[in-house]
Structure formats: structure tokens, C-alpha cells
Amino acid sequence: MGIKSMVATLVGRTSQWGLKTFFKGGSSLPGKLALSIDPNVLSHLAKDYQIVVITGTNGKTLTTALTVNILKQEFDNVLTNPTGANMVQGIVSTFLSAKPKKGQKKFAVLEIDEASLREVTKYLTPELFVFTNIFRDQMDRYGEIYTTYQMIVDGAANAPEALILANGDAPIFNSIETVNKQIYYGFDHLPDQEQMAHYNTDNVLCPHCEHILHYKMITYANLGKYYCPNCDYKRPELTYRLTDLTAMTNTSANFIIDEEAYQLEVGGLYNVYNALAATAVASHYHVAPEKIRAGLAYDEKVFGRQEVIHVDGKECTLVLVKNPVGLNQVIDMIGLTPEPFSLICLLNANYADGIDVSWIWDGNHEAFATMQIPAVIAGGDRHEDMALRLKVAGIEEERLTEVPEIDRIVEEIHSLPTNKVYILATYTAVLQLRKKFAEKGYIKGGMSGE
Known part of the structure; x- marks a missing residue:
């Protein structure tokens, strides 16, 4: 390993230690710092x-x-x-x-x-x-x-x-x-x-x-x-x-x-x-x-992939959704649930989510209208689009609530009528919601899943 790679590795590992020790996170910044010193550092680290x-x-x-x-x-x-x-x-x-x-x-x-x-x-x-x-x-x-x-x-x-x-x-x-x-x-x-x-x-x-x-x-x-x-x-x-x-x-x-x-x-x-x-x-x-x-058989759920979070007696299953095919598979999975459940759909449109939200119209939200769902919440930056899609799918207005702020979702969970809750969320909505769950002490970590 050359001098430049050694320095890049030292700086990257030192910053990683500092971030984990004092800030409990930071998954990409050490890599950015190392790459700024030696763009080829990865070839040395992985050889x-x-x-x-x-x-x-x-x-x-x-x-x-x-x-x-x-x-x-x-x-x-x-x-x-x-x-x-x-x-x-x-x-x-x-x-x-x-x-x-x-x-x-x-x-x-x-x-x-x-x-x-x-x-x-x-x-x-x-x-x-x-x-x-x-x-x-x-x-x-x-x-x-x-x-x-x-x-x-x-x-x-x-x-x-x-x-x-x-x-x-x-x-x-x-x-x-x-x-x-x-x-x-x-x-x-x-x-x-x-x-x-x-x-x-x-x-x-x-x-x-x-x-x-x-x-x-x-x-x-x-x-x-x-x-x-x-x-x-x-x-x-x-x-x-x-x-x-x-x-x-x-x-x-x-x-x-x-x-x-x-x-x-x-x-x-x-x-x-x-x-x-x-x-x-x-x-x-x-x-x-x-x-x-x-x-x-290892039963530790992966970040945002049917991750179960317990919120004061409510069993909340958090699922990342990002495209029509994946969404439809999640809907099929949810349809196998034997007991009634509440549903929360969080739609953001940041770069990491994809700024075009038209994909929600290709998802089979109509299937929700046939399930035992007494309460539905539409939230996130594009809550109006999400609420409209659910209404067109057959979710009656009396069952549907709009909650624009993801920070409020945790509080809204307490008032839902079922113990079982499914939360379908786009990527940045998952991050925001997990951060809130972490602040409230329901999970450890938060943004990164660490």
C-alpha cells in the first residue's frame, strides 16, 4: 500500500471512530474523506x-x-x-x-x-x-x-x-x-x-x-x-x-x-x-x-424490510416500497394477515425516493378495499397524492386521515383502533420515521439502522 493510500485509510478510519464514538453514526463520510485523499483507496482496501x-x-x-x-x-x-x-x-x-x-x-x-x-x-x-x-x-x-x-x-x-x-x-x-x-x-x-x-x-x-x-x-x-x-x-x-x-x-x-x-x-x-x-x-x-x-432461520429483521417495531402495545410492521412491482408484492403479503390491521402509507418524493410519484397509480391499492382495515393514514410530503390514490382505490373518506408531517405519525399510531399496524413508506420516509422512533426510544439507531 502506497503512502497516499495509507494516509487515506488512516484519515478514514479515524473519522469513522470519531463519528461512531461521539455521534453514533456516519456510514458514508469516512469513505468520502478517504476518497478525497486517494481516489484509488478502494482497490487497496479490497484486494x-x-x-x-x-x-x-x-x-x-x-x-x-x-x-x-x-x-x-x-x-x-x-x-x-x-x-x-x-x-x-x-x-x-x-x-x-x-x-x-x-x-x-x-x-x-x-x-x-x-x-x-x-x-x-x-x-x-x-x-x-x-x-x-x-x-x-x-x-x-x-x-x-x-x-x-x-x-x-x-x-x-x-x-x-x-x-x-x-x-x-x-x-x-x-x-x-x-x-x-x-x-x-x-x-x-x-x-x-x-x-x-x-x-x-x-x-x-x-x-x-x-x-x-x-x-x-x-x-x-x-x-x-x-x-x-x-x-x-x-x-x-x-x-x-x-x-x-x-x-x-x-x-x-x-x-x-x-x-x-x-x-x-x-x-x-x-x-x-x-x-x-x-x-x-x-x-x-x-x-x-x-x-x-x-x-x-436468523430472525433479525432488516432495516425497513418487514421490520417490527412495538409502539406501546401496537405491533407496527415497517415496509419500504419504491415501485409498482414491489408494492404489489407487499400488498399480496399483507393480504395474508389473518387479523384486522390499520394501514399507514407515507409518500415522499425526494431524490432518493424518485421525484416522480406516478408509479403509485400502477400499484394495486384496490386490493386494500377488500381487506379488514378500519383506519388508514396517508402521510409524507406527497400526502395529497397518496390520499387521492387511496380514495380512488375505494378507501372511504371516513376511514382515511391525512397526516402531512411524518413527525406526527408516531403520535397518530396510538389512536389507531387495531393492535396490528402496517406502515408502507418510501425510502426517505422510512429514514425520517425511524429517526422519530429512535428519539422516542422504540428502536435503537434510527436513520441508518445501525
């Missing part, structure tokens, strides 16, 4: 690690957490970026915080933002990329799904020897030739049945002949066992297969992957995909099934 990168529109955070939990059953040194700092400065901060045991294999499992991947892989060399999915999301920042996919393909191409482990059920991941070798995971849990995706679904045209894709099985959105009836384009062979979904509730799932039974302590079909991806990574590194089971 001795076996690196797994997880990217895609939905599922990055939970897939990363599950992968880390599983690998820790087998390996002592597993570094990750758990606070959602998934851009370059945050990745540098992650490596600055490392305290590996000498002489042992070192892993880094990193969640990396799709738009940042090309920049990050200039300085570190992953050996495995995991592609979860590509859905329409923050179009003001990412553009159309094909633009987003090209971003991550270009990022992977900076490490051409690395293997891509992709969601084989997503047609986009089989649409172009990549520099990197690809293998796939996916669902094979239902008998073949001829069907087509919903008309309001992206990426259902064959990339070879532009015919509309048909399916023999659909999990959700455009994911499934697809094929083109006009040419030879079809879902690729799966290396890792989920063959049975034996149970599903709003808080858990049981399933079979490659003849092994597993359980996940998080609800929703979309989270079973995350578990499948994490299991595939573990299998790639020859982790035994019993250790995979132990890793998946």
Missing part, C-alpha cells in the same frame, strides 16, 4: 477479499443480509454494508470498518446500487455477481429497464472473469450476450399451464423477434417460465431450482430448493426469491444445507 456483489431493482438488501447470515455459518470473516450505503463512498466506509482475523479466508458480500456498479468495479474485482431482478423504478434516475440492465452488465464487464448468478425467471437477464459467464436460479414449483403476463407488465416482448412472450408458469409480474411461441427464445436452464412452496404466511415461508427443505422468517413470495438467491450463493461456495437452514 485480499473474495467479493460477492448483489445488485438489481428489488431485493438487494434482504438477499445481502441472508447471504451474509448463511456464509457466517461457514466462514469467520464476512464483511458487508448493512446500512444501505451501497454507493462508492459507502463501500469504502465498509472496508474501512473491517477487522478481519488474520490468516483466514476473507469474504465481502456487498449490496451495490445499479447506477453505481460501473464505478465501484473500477476499483474492486468481484468473483460473483448476483442479479436479482430489473423492474421499472425511479425513472428520473435510472431510465427504462433496459438502460438499468446495461448499467449492471457494464459494471460486471469490468470484472470479466467473474460469474453472474442471475434470476433465470426474469426475461431481461437472458436478453443479450454478456462478457461474463452466466448461471441461473429460479422457480419450478408448479405444473406447466399456458398463460400470458398481465397487460400492464414490462419486458414481455421477445428480444429476438419482438413477439409477446408466453408463460408456462408465472410467479409475479414478468417472472416465470417464459418462452416465445414464434422463435427459440425461452427461459434458460436453471442451476438452482425451487421445486416446492409448501407454506406461505404474512410472516414466513417454507419451501424446497434442490431437494432440501428450508424456512424463512419473512413473509411474501418476493422474499422467497431473495432466499433462493442467497441459497444459490451458499451452494456455489459449497455451504452445507444445515448451515444454509441456520442462516435463513
Whole structure:
């Protein structure tokens, strides 16, 4: 390591110590400081690690957490970026915080933002990329799904020897030739049945002949066992297969992957995909099934991902929502709840949320009108848009309250008529609400999840 890198590392680690000691946080600032001294510091910090990168529109955070939990059953040194700092400065901060045991294999499992991947892989060399999915999301920042996919393909191409482990059920991941070798995971849990995706679904045209894709099985959105009836384009062979979904509730799932039974302590079909991806990574590194089971059974909820917060007798489940496909999967998960619940929908439109909120109209809010929901709150910077969407969906005005200030939400929770409360919030709304929960003593940490 050169003098410049040594100084950058020293300054970064010193600032990190100071921030954690005196201010209880600061996930990206040490990385910014280190990069300002040596723009190449990441390549020095990461050079001795076996690196797994997880990217895609939905599922990055939970897939990363599950992968880390599983690998820790087998390996002592597993570094990750758990606070959602998934851009370059945050990745540098992650490596600055490392305290590996000498002489042992070192892993880094990193969640990396799709738009940042090309920049990050200039300085570190992953050996495995995991592609979860590509859905329409923050179009003001990412553009159309094909633009987003090209971003991550270009990022992977900076490490051409690395293997891509992709969601084989997503047609986009089989649409172009990549520099990197690809293998796939996916669902094979239902008998073949001829069907087509919903008309309001992206990426259902064959990339070879532009015919509309048909399916023999659909999990959700455009994911499934697809094929083109006009040419030879079809879902690729799966290396890792989920063959049975034996149970599903709003808080858990049981399933079979490659003849092994597993359980996940998080609800929703979309989270079973995350578990499948994490299991595939573990299998790639020859982790035994019993250790995979132990890793998946780890029941510490991830920041904003069905995180349960107890507020004076109210059980509040906080869920990040950011695009129509993810929202619809959350709504489906909520629909499995056996008891009545109250609902809070918080909509912000800052840069980190995506400034265009039109996506809420593609979400199936109409499903809420059929559920046992005696009280609904619309809040956040764009509470009026959220309230209008809920009214159009069939939520009567007598059930609906608008609360613009997120600071007031915690107080409003006390007056809700049910013990169970779901809170659906965009990214900055999650941060603001968690900060308020922390100030009130309901959780530790707050903004970053630390």
C-alpha cells in the first residue's frame, strides 16, 4: 500500500471512530474523506477479499443480509454494508470498518446500487455477481429497464472473469450476450399451464423477434417460465431450482430448493426469491444445507424490510416500497394477515425516493378495499397524492386521515383502533420515521439502522 493510500485509510478510519464514538453514526463520510485523499483507496482496501456483489431493482438488501447470515455459518470473516450505503463512498466506509482475523479466508458480500456498479468495479474485482431482478423504478434516475440492465452488465464487464448468478425467471437477464459467464436460479414449483403476463407488465416482448412472450408458469409480474411461441427464445436452464412452496404466511415461508427443505422468517413470495438467491450463493461456495437452514432461520429483521417495531402495545410492521412491482408484492403479503390491521402509507418524493410519484397509480391499492382495515393514514410530503390514490382505490373518506408531517405519525399510531399496524413508506420516509422512533426510544439507531 502506497503512502497516499495509507494516509487515506488512516484519515478514514479515524473519522469513522470519531463519528461512531461521539455521534453514533456516519456510514458514508469516512469513505468520502478517504476518497478525497486517494481516489484509488478502494482497490487497496479490497484486494485480499473474495467479493460477492448483489445488485438489481428489488431485493438487494434482504438477499445481502441472508447471504451474509448463511456464509457466517461457514466462514469467520464476512464483511458487508448493512446500512444501505451501497454507493462508492459507502463501500469504502465498509472496508474501512473491517477487522478481519488474520490468516483466514476473507469474504465481502456487498449490496451495490445499479447506477453505481460501473464505478465501484473500477476499483474492486468481484468473483460473483448476483442479479436479482430489473423492474421499472425511479425513472428520473435510472431510465427504462433496459438502460438499468446495461448499467449492471457494464459494471460486471469490468470484472470479466467473474460469474453472474442471475434470476433465470426474469426475461431481461437472458436478453443479450454478456462478457461474463452466466448461471441461473429460479422457480419450478408448479405444473406447466399456458398463460400470458398481465397487460400492464414490462419486458414481455421477445428480444429476438419482438413477439409477446408466453408463460408456462408465472410467479409475479414478468417472472416465470417464459418462452416465445414464434422463435427459440425461452427461459434458460436453471442451476438452482425451487421445486416446492409448501407454506406461505404474512410472516414466513417454507419451501424446497434442490431437494432440501428450508424456512424463512419473512413473509411474501418476493422474499422467497431473495432466499433462493442467497441459497444459490451458499451452494456455489459449497455451504452445507444445515448451515444454509441456520442462516435463513436468523430472525433479525432488516432495516425497513418487514421490520417490527412495538409502539406501546401496537405491533407496527415497517415496509419500504419504491415501485409498482414491489408494492404489489407487499400488498399480496399483507393480504395474508389473518387479523384486522390499520394501514399507514407515507409518500415522499425526494431524490432518493424518485421525484416522480406516478408509479403509485400502477400499484394495486384496490386490493386494500377488500381487506379488514378500519383506519388508514396517508402521510409524507406527497400526502395529497397518496390520499387521492387511496380514495380512488375505494378507501372511504371516513376511514382515511391525512397526516402531512411524518413527525406526527408516531403520535397518530396510538389512536389507531387495531393492535396490528402496517406502515408502507418510501425510502426517505422510512429514514425520517425511524429517526422519530429512535428519539422516542422504540428502536435503537434510527436513520441508518445501525
